[in-house]
Amino acid sequence: MLKPVNADTILSKYGKDKLGPVAYLPANAKTGTWRLHRPVPDNAKCSRCHICEKYCPCAVIVVAEEGCHIDYTYCKGCGICVEVCPKKIIQMIPENSQKEVL
Amino acid sequence: MNIMQNQTRGKHLFHGLTSCEGCAMELVARTVLDILGTNTVVLTPPSCSAILTGFSRETGWHVPSFMANLEAVASYASGLRTGLEVLGKDKVNVVGYAGDGGTVDIGLQALSGAIERGHRIIYICYDNEAYMNTGIQRSGATSLGAWTTTTPGGKPTQRKDVPQMLLAQGIPYLATASTAYIDDLAKKVEKAKNTDGPSYIHVHAPCATGWRFPAHKTIDIARMAVQTGLWVLYEAVDGRLKITKEIKNFKPVEDYVKMQKRFQKATPEMIMELQRFATEGYEKLAERVENV
Numbered sequence: 399m400l401k402p403v404n405a406d407t408i409l410s411k412y413g414k415d416k417l418g419p420v421a422y423l424p425a426n427a428k429t430g431t432w433r434l435h436r437p438v439p440d441n442a443k444c445s446r447c448h449i450c451e452k453y454c455p456c457a458v459i460v461v462a463e464e465g466c467h468i469d470y471t472y473c474k475g476c477g478i479c480v481e482v483c484p485k486k487i488i489q490m491i492p493e494n495s496q497k498e499v500l
Numbered sequence: 501m502n503i504m505q506n507q508t509r510g511k512h513l514f515h516g517l518t519s520c521e522g523c524a525m526e527l528v529a530r531t532v533l534d535i536l537g538t539n540t541v542v543l544t545p546p547s548c549s550a551i552l553t554g555f556s557r558e559t560g561w562h563v564p565s566f567m568a569n570l571e572a573v574a575s576y577a578s579g580l581r582t583g584l585e586v587l588g589k590d591k592v593n594v595v596g597y598a599g600d601g602g603t604v605d606i607g608l609q610a611l612s613g614a615i616e617r618g619h620r621i622i623y624i625c626y627d628n629e630a631y632m633n634t635g636i637q638r639s640g641a642t643s644l645g646a647w648t649t650t651t652p653g654g655k656p657t658q659r660k661d662v663p664q665m666l667l668a669q670g671i672p673y674l675a676t677a678s679t680a681y682i683d684d685l686a687k688k689v690e691k692a693k694n695t696d697g698p699s700y701i702h703v704h705a706p707c708a709t710g711w712r713f714p715a716h717k718t719i720d721i722a723r724m725a726v727q728t729g730l731w732v733l734y735e736a737v738d739g740r741l742k743i744t745k746e747i748k749n750f751k752p753v754e755d756y757v758k759m760q761k762r763f764q765k766a767t768p769e770m771i772m773e774l775q776r777f778a779t780e781g782y783e784k785l786a787e788r789v790e791n792v
Binding site for chain 2: 421422423424425426427429432451452453455456457458460462467469471472474475476477478480482
């Protein structure tokens with residue numbers, strides 16, 4: 399499981415001056431704001447094949463027993479999951495559209 | 501549901517990296533790290549992969565990483581490897597993760613030297629066929645007929661075959677892979693991890709920004725390159741060649757070319773030449789496999 403890096407712990411352990419030019423913060427751009435279309439899976443039809451999970455470049459998809467979950471904070475909306483899904487159950491829906499999502 | 505807590509794949513890179521949407525380079529990096537695990541040090545040149553290494557206080561890797569020179573990723577890797585061996589940390593994987601510019605053009609001498617010295621490093625080249633990070637300039641890996649900002653009428657010459665150059669040098673493990681065949685790539689990384697000596701994997705990674713196609717087509721285009729024969733998936737263990745994805749019915753190169761706007765300036769002769777390159781290239785490789 400991913401353990402988040404705590405910058406304060408590292409800084410207090412080594413001291414800010416002694417740390418040198420190193421990176422200690424995880425990259426955390428909210429790339430979800432780039433998205434123009436949002437992928438929405440139809441979990442009733444999902445076969446849990448994990449292919450979308452394998453091909454997602456940002457690794458924001460987790461396929462669990464309940465179906466396919468997408469983290470919309472970081473999903474850039476590239477649409478690769480839509481293309482690789484063998485059952486074509488993921489749809490791209492325009493952001494801010496009137497259509498109810500989730 | 502908290503994705504970060506539950507994810508099983510791609511967790512050695514943080515979320516929120518500012519690579520382009522549909523970036524194959526990021527997908528390759530996540531797949532490679534899934535196999536190698538946390539006991540890994542990654543070196544990147546200033547390239548698109550520098551986005552993963554990060555700027556200032558931020559980093560994208562969840563493993564130790566270092567930004568090397570563009571010329572000398574493999575040299576840094578061999579030095580780091582030797583240092584780790586002196587410290588008794590033999591189990592650490594040292595990975596050089598560079599693009600086609602940092603491998604086939606600028607970093608070639610460093611890579612060749614590192615292979616000759618026989619350090620146990622894993623060098624992975626993600627090949628997006630141009631210098632994408634600086635604004636799409638041609639590289640030695642750019643395909644014939646492809647538009648870049650420095651070849652506005654389509655590149656007049658054919659690409660460099662670096663995997664074959666390194667094979668001639670006698671590298672213990674070498675493979676080509678594609679973003680479209682992720683399981684195949686994972687198997688090859690596993691083999692590279694268990695190789696005692698330098699190993700090299702050349703991954704074909706389409707770039708939506710530079711090749712001018714919609715981001716959702718990334719995987720389709722990578723698959724098309726393999727199915728037309730333009731990109732052959734093979735591996736060589738101690739020089740013994742084996743094609744890992746055999747193609748029975750080749751698709752015409754024209755189908756691959758039509759999917760991308762970068763080939764708009766290519767003349768019909770260039771496309772014919774590409775077709776010849778694809779067919780003959782595959783046949784030549786297949787012959788060598790039989791002869792071994």
